[in-house]
Amino acid sequence: MNITIEDVARTAGVSTATVSRALRGLPHVSAATRASITRIALDLGYVPSKSASNLATGRTRTVGVVTPHIAKWFFAQAIEAVEQELRAEGYDVLLMVLPPGPGRQPGAFDPEGLRQRVDAVCVLTVPLTGTELDGLRGLSLPIVFVGGAVSGAMSVRIDDVEVGRTACEHLITLGHRRIAHIGGDPCEPLNFTAPVDRRAGWLSALRVAGIHPDPRTDVVGYFTVEGGRAAMQALLALPEPPTAVFAGSDEMAFGALDALRDAGRSVPGDVSVIGVDDHDLAALFDLTTVAQPVEDQGRSAADLLLAALRGDPTHAQEHKLLPVALVVRGSTGPPA
Amino acid sequence: MNITIEDVARTAGVSTATVSRALRGLPHVSAATRASITRIALDLGYVPSKSASNLATGRTRTVGVVTPHIAKWFFAQAIEAVEQELRAEGYDVLLMVLPPGPGRQPGAFDPEGLRQRVDAVCVLTVPLTGTELDGLRGLSLPIVFVGGAVSGAMSVRIDDVEVGRTACEHLITLGHRRIAHIGGDPCEPLNFTAPVDRRAGWLSALRVAGIHPDPRTDVVGYFTVEGGRAAMQALLALPEPPTAVFAGSDEMAFGALDALRDAGRSVPGDVSVIGVDDHDLAALFDLTTVAQPVEDQGRSAADLLLAALRGDPTHAQEHKLLPVALVVRGSTGPPA
């Protein structure tokens, strides 16, 4: 049915070992034999069976990418970058979507399922339980976390505290004092630090400015457009609404902007809005935001894994921090 | 290092054959032995080696998903749906991103690479060359195309001619006669019919209405926000700009809306805009659009593959057509 290495060996009049060596570019093969074998393999349309070579070598040349979403800006961008970088080195990408939070059955993610299946794992800011983390570590494979650091593994991320601080400071500098925060779900399991850190940055900037935040201006947007919209509506319903809003993601900021438009409030006249990400569509909404280099994070993560797979222990515990940048657009301005 | 079936067999005091049968729920195993084996396997943390079982059975329980993008709405949504549906049945998803068009080296996609690697393939509206298609067929695996039909394989898609017609008819009904079209790149290779069909629907609706389109109002937007913006700018530069625009995707429509805003034109006062997709953010832009059920398409595609993998030949040549629906929002209205 499928052409095997033996078919190639037979028609080339050599042994399978020689074919294997020749085709993989190993030394100790005469140029002539190699050429002949290469040609024959091509003619026959020979493709080595991955399963067989996996079995024999113990390596799969596949990397698992664990992510909570695909259809969200950050994740889609990151996955695309990771895939591209890995494929360039001949690695396949096995996708594992792991819906976050309560929707997920405990134990739905059994890292054991990755055993024997991948050579390395890239985890995109998924909230994992301690058990799951331990399981992952137990695989003793190279692991890189993107968007959050975990001790004992490599990571690539941004400084999310700085993100929150930068955003909030921008608003403070503009003269705002009543600055709301739209964040993630505080009930999320641990190890999902980005929302928490961004909020901490917000608080820290406020504190430095001597501002005591009204707890009612700290609301939840679930990192969705809808959540952002609802959160903004809640903020507008306050006796004394904020004059500025820091949304923990551009998607939530989009929702907030929409709620403001529906409510007939002007931006930034009545309310300033700042997000995080520099989403592709942020410019269209004229949204001020704290940009993060998502593709770079994906590429870096892939590179760290590739280095580890190459046997290079240099980066074994590397925690790479990539820079963020304030992008000022029209959605923020001085308070009325 | 890793626990093998033999470890389980040994500590259970049975043969590997029995373990294999017991763990896979095959008959001819006493309830007692099965229970004991299951327990021991669990205790030991035994995970069957996929490579080994692939080698032995010839099946990989993996489906390849070929896509030109990840970070674009349609593809991200579709992949997410496909992955979810397949994983629910225990299949893994191997991601292959195949950048479209000129950016891709000829032969960069060698379907042979999928041989021995996957049990079935899901191709998301990628422009494939004839050679690539033949190669794909040569794998003699179940294949499903999403977003375009190809003879000799299953497919799930929408009627893109109807999409174009629906959009254009909506504009005509509103009273427009000078209706532009922003589409894909006409230089794209074949087998990427959606853009072509949508354009054909546009033309057809115009023809029925007795409208002879100005060729200068048929422009290219490359299915990107930027492309849509540039296309709209070109349209506005015409001596007699259109009063309505049909964009072949919401993302292009977003760009068009932005260009209109920049140019100080009101929507729909000066120009009406309609898109295709019902993108998550379409509502935020108040964009009228022709909605397509992307997740349904993904799920259906996965289901067709699963049926085929189950050995069910019923759908072997099925071409599933899913319905579209006009979603009227505020970006379309009567001409001034």
Place this chain on the structure above:
DNA sequence: CTGTTAGCGCGTTCAG
């Protein structure tokens, strides 16, 4: 430089 031999871990006959 090349061939021989032995597994990699599992599924699957075929005997018992």
Place this chain on the structure above:
DNA sequence: CTGAACGCGCTAACAG
């Protein structure tokens, strides 16, 4: 109901 033995296709160690 269970076990022994073989083979899936390939790589690795060792001879030659």
